[in-house]
Amino acid sequence: MTVSQKALPVLDLTSFDAEPSQRGAFLRELCEAAQGPGFFYLVGHGISADLISDVLAASRQFFDLPERDKFSIEMINSPHFRGYTRAGLEFTRGLPDWREQLDIGAERDALPWDRTAPPWIRLQGPNQWPAALPGLRPTLLRYQAEATALAIKVLRAFAAALEQPDNVFEPIYAPSPNQLLKIIRYPGRDAGDSDQGVGAHKDSGFVTILLQDKVGGLQVETADGWIDAPPRPGSFVVNIGEILELASNGALRANVHRVVSPPAGVDRLSVAFFLGARLDATVPLLDLPPEIAARSRGVTEDPLNPLFHEVGRNYLKGRLRSHPDVARRHHADLLDPSSTQSEPASAY
Numbered sequence: 179m180t181v182s183q184k185a186l187p188v189l190d191l192t193s194f195d196a197e198p199s200q201r202g203a204f205l206r207e208l209c210e211a212a213q214g215p216g217f218f219y220l221v222g223h224g225i226s227a228d229l230i231s232d233v234l235a236a237s238r239q240f241f242d243l244p245e246r247d248k249f250s251i252e253m254i255n256s257p258h259f260r261g262y263t264r265a266g267l268e269f270t271r272g273l274p275d276w277r278e279q280l281d282i283g284a285e286r287d288a289l290p291w292d293r294t295a296p297p298w299i300r301l302q303g304p305n306q307w308p309a310a311l312p313g314l315r316p317t318l319l320r321y322q323a324e325a326t327a328l329a330i331k332v333l334r335a336f337a338a339a340l341e342q343p344d345n346v347f348e349p350i351y352a353p354s355p356n357q358l359l360k361i362i363r364y365p366g367r368d369a370g371d372s373d374q375g376v377g378a379h380k381d382s383g384f385v386t387i388l389l390q391d392k393v394g395g396l397q398v399e400t401a402d403g404w405i406d407a408p409p410r411p412g413s414f415v416v417n418i419g420e421i422l423e424l425a426s427n428g429a430l431r432a433n434v435h436r437v438v439s440p441p442a443g444v445d446r447l448s449v450a451f452f453l454g455a456r457l458d459a460t461v462p463l464l465d466l467p468p469e470i471a472a473r474s475r476g477v478t479e480d481p482l483n484p485l486f487h488e489v490g491r492n493y494l495k496g497r498l499r500s501h502p503d504v505a506r507r508h509h510a511d512l513l514d515p516s517s518t519q520s521e522p523a524s525a526y
């Protein structure tokens with residue numbers, strides 16, 4: 179498919195706190211970005227350049243560790259889907275993604291799971307950290323905290339763009355939003371290799387805040403075809419997740435995106451932060467003013483990716499499907515034995 183040369187818009191978050199006319203202009207730009215590509219670059223975000231370079235440096239140090247150190251914290255050890263995943267072990271739409279990654283969630287104790295507990299309770303639990311790199315934990319947890327505060331501010335801006343009170347989503351994320359921080363390395367591809375860094379997908383949360391190093395590869399699907407989202411110094415790429423699509427009945431759309439692997443001899447680092455609602459929450463359908471409701475496109479119907487308003491159920495569905503090895507080892511009771519796919523059984 180051809181890739182269009184169109185660029186994503188750039189939004190300045192400081193305008194959200196500015197006087198009413200500047201704030202109004204910002205909210206209009208946000209609506210346009212949401213109606214169009216569903217993705218934009220964010221500047222004026224308030225996260226320091228020092229923290230950003232520390233996170234990228236710590237990520238590079240992690241991926242440079244010997245295999246035995248990374249393998250000692252593999253995700254297969256964790257029923258909570260935390261830890262390291264080798265390239266090729268994560269799947270998007272049934273095909274392997276050529277990226278290695280470390281998944282860090284909210285640092286919380288595991289909850290007891292028994293037959294009466296909802297299955298998503300299994301998602302809560304500790305992270306796995308590499309003993310060989312003690313500096314990684316404080317750097318990533320600090321970044322996770324700052325990215326959470328930033329994502330909540332972006333969420334408040336989306337609420338305002340929908341002409342809702344800024345805090346309309348607070349009841350479904352406070353006091354313990356679902357957080358997922360992923361540090362990712364995309365290896366270069368040799369001739370004949372698949373170019374699927376990560377296959378075409380939507381993100382499941384409220385919003386995603388993406389930090390990229392200097393190597394491109396992210397592409398966004400739009401009405402005009404795929405658009406490149408090359409790195410832009412000092413900015414994050416922000417995109418809409420499925421919770422906002424559900425809550426707005428498609429007035430905001432979670433857009434499809436993918437990463438094309440870098441060429442041979444080059445690798446790419448990215449750090450994705452996904453802000454989600456509380457796992458025990460149910461996504462409400464917002465009462466939108468008529469002129470916004472008129473723009474609603476409804477929620478995308480995709481038989482391969484049914485969307486549930488129950489947050490924990492939706493999130494668990496995605497984790498089981500993306501990490502079939504973890505699903506088989508720890509959650510075989512949730513898988514449908516008649517299916518070769520790692521889909522959750524429809525019963526729960």
Ligand SMILES: O=C(O)CCC(=O)C(=O)O
Nearest residue numbers: 362376381396437448450
């Ligand atoms: O690495 C990137 O640029 C995007 C990653 C992504 O889309 C994801 O992990 O959901």
Ligand SMILES: [Fe+2]
Nearest residue numbers: 379380381435
């Ligand atoms: Fe994504």
